[in-house]
Amino acid sequence: MSQKHAAISTPVKAPAYAWVVLFALYMATLAAPLNLFKLPPVMTTIQKAFNLSMSQSGDLMSIFSIMGFVLAIPAGFILKRFGIKLTGLFAVGSVTIGAAFGAMADTARMLFVGRFIEGVGMGLIMVAAPLAISLWFPAEKRALPTGLWASSVGIGNIATLVLAPSLAVAQGWRAVWWAGAIFSAVAFVLFAILFRLPKKEEMREAPLPPPTAGEPESPSLLKGMANVNFWMISIAFGVYNLVVMAMCSFLPAFLELERGYSITFDQGFMMNASFVTAFIMLASIFSGPAGGHLSDRMGKRKGIVVACFILMTLTFLMPFTVTGWMIPVYMLLFGIVGGPVAPILLASVPEVATKPAFIGIGMSVAALGQNIGMYIGPSLFSRIQEAQGWATAGYWMIPICIVGLIAAWRIKVR
16 A cells, blocks of 8 residues: 555544634634624614614625725735734734724714724634634544634624624613623633644644745745636635625614514514524524535535525525514524535635645635625625615525525536
């Protein structure tokens, strides 16, 4: 048996401390979506407090993602210059400062500035964390931890959807912002204490080969970005984030304004707008890791992502027309079919990289698409809704999903 064949057939396990690192990454990442999604459950309250229209509220969601796509490509150079740990600390620190600044806002402009600062953290941590996971976990075991890490977005959304409305009613909307700042500060401390890079004996995969003669040690940005598969992943990931952000940003307001749901639990849990919307992310935090695990077991990436995109496209035939018991059922369905998309796409980046040195660039390209989608989603949806109504805004998500489906189909991955 050749040495190469033996290396492939021998099961590779991640070091035990890899799971501690995953926890540190999870907490650091969780701080970003926790603060990103604190707006939708109290959107009607913020609109009244600052006299904002629906489209302005959409812009308040979108501004969080501006620095995300501005920093997406430079993030690779930032990571190389300062390392994963310092970059992660700066990311969580930015979220903490931005949330605290927003909590003290007495004008809409200050609130927008606070959201902008928070977005710096989101842009950096979403590149740094997948790269850190790729260092600690072998390729054939990477989709599951990536799926667990990606569930932080769902957990952050659920936490704010369930807790923010009651906190805002009891203590005012500023209490929601202060709660986000305090959690981010705790995550900062945990990341500072727990995160480290793997030691030499913990790096189970073969070391990277030395560069050939005449080849620079630093990866070429242009050569890395010339990989079409990176851009297909970026487009698919961007579309996914666009439609999910559009839905999760405005479903609580839709249920409250059009279906008679409440911001509080006075009418019961199942008539609380945010609680029912949280079913989307509740389903995704299970379907995401499950889809990642299935992808690892089957050795397939593209087929699962394409199937999820097809099903997700079909769900946009109904979100703003269903009534009664079909509303929570729809939320669960949307979360189940969409959950596996993000972890499997991100796990595909190292596999389509032509060289290991290009993985960081691939993650940056994926983050670029993610943040552009997160920026466009709320602003686009709110403007269509104001002009043509809720149902039409939902139908517009169908052709957008088809773009993501085509991109996913064109990814040359197993």
